[in-house]
Amino acid sequence: MIWDAIFQPFADFGFMRRALLGCFAISVGATPVGVFLMLRRMSLTGDAMAHAILPGAAVGYLIAGLSLGAMTIGGLIAGMAVALLSGLVTRVTALREDASLAAFYLISLALGVLIVSTRGSNVDLMHVLFGTVLALDDAALILLCSITSLSVLILAALFRLLVLECADPQFLRSVSGLSALTHFIFLALVVLNLVGGFHALGTLMAVGIMILPAAAARFWATSIGGLVLVAIAVAMLSSLIGLLLSFHYSLPSGPAIILVAGVAYGISLLFGPSGGLIAQAMPRRHSEV
């Protein structure tokens, strides 16, 4: 019975196994990035970046059709351009980062929509821009896994610097010239993971798998390592349950996965021991951390 419900779909259908592998890759790659976004109070940056990527991918599609390479490169270029330009403006002018990021992603988005409509193709772009996790081919899976590997390696190398930047950015800036570099590499990781995620889940859903598990983990763990591990676990479980719901109840898979992550966030919000609503309402026992 349980075997039938949980394992049979994956045993019978290759596309389910591919979907699960793709989701797990995103979970491992994007979620830690999401944790750092959250710690640096940049959770909405993920959303802005997703919008910045979308036109790049659309332009790639218009130039080369449904080509994984063109859409990835287009998305990367658009995302990195927005990240670099907004970072530059922040560093050399008085405009704060959130405002300059908003300005550039809106420009990028408008430019993308303009290019798409003047080209006059009426193929519904939403079909293209909302990738579906059920149609991952070999190339897409390899891309996803490569992005995840790269992302994990870079995060490991930058871990200490990133933690410092989260905890005390002023200190890092005063003792090391690496602050700006760390920031840009980190933004590059955000873009890279969103571009990977959009092949599987579509740009907008990719933000969900990046941010929601991180937000949920916040109510369970206190150390950064703990946050990352819990977030990855939440993301993987959400992927599995979401795919199974999509299989058994005929729900679209992308939204199903993100909604399961949303439910995980809701449960964490209520029951999480570290700052959850119920834990806050209970009288505190100071002997415990």
Place this chain on the structure above:
Amino acid sequence: MKTKRMLLKSAAVILALTVAGPAAAQANKPIPVVATFSILGDMVERIGGEHVAVVTLVGPDGDAHVYQPTPADARAVNKAKVLVVNGLEFEGWLDRLIDASDFNGMRVKATDGIEPIPFEEGADHAKHDDDEKHKDHGKQDEHAKDDDHGAFDPHAWQSLSNAVVYVDNITATLSKADSSNAATYYMNRAAYVAEIQALDADIRAIVAKLPADRRTVVTSHDAFQYFGRDYGLTFLAPQGLSTESAVSAKDIAHLIEQIREQRIPAVFMENISDPRLLKQIANETRAAIGGTLYPGALSAPNGPARTYLRMMRHNATALARALGS
């Protein structure tokens, strides 16, 4: 052949000019015609020739289901003397466009007089198509939601015998709108209909060779019912696949099981929908990818389906190649 037709055409023009004396000055100027999508545009051009200036709203490789009209379209419709539409609720966005553009020419519904296929054929598909219609209309045409969810399959041009009806309807309206050239229109019509009927005979001969157990294919959107009826093929269009963003794992699993159980030999991609999913499905079953079919839009001018007749021939040969092998 071509020069002969040209000669006939010019003879007819001279005839028309002499007969319709007063209208002669007008006859030199092509009349503005708007066709809603590429297939109708091609037909109008064949019938009207140099006497019409055709504007096609949804161009090659465009999906008329999800089209969003632009102000330029409204201007074209406003200037048009004849507006050629498919009907059967194919162009859900059309009424709004006509309202917005203050159109006061003649409107011809190309499907007038055909025998439409209701969506209820095959209980499995009926619900799906209904759902899909609702979804589509929700996106583009809120007020039409209740009265306008098509009961009939609008892809009637997929039948060559329907195409003759299309051509007759268009010819009659063009002739009414521009009576000075009516003789030319009817002459062009005769040549075109002859070509259509010859192609119909060709396709019948091609399809007749297919064995009875290899007559089912999978396509990504349910647009070939008329073709199937004419030539005795079965087209399966899986639930949800045409709205790619909302596809569920269950739909795909169901389709894969169906392909495995019925040993369906081929799946086909279409020029107006996302091929990635079908490629995956083909990978997972033994079905071959039979190539690209053109359900509702012509290809770009350098593609294999740049005219309506080429499109029909391309579809038939692609199907026969995949099923016959």
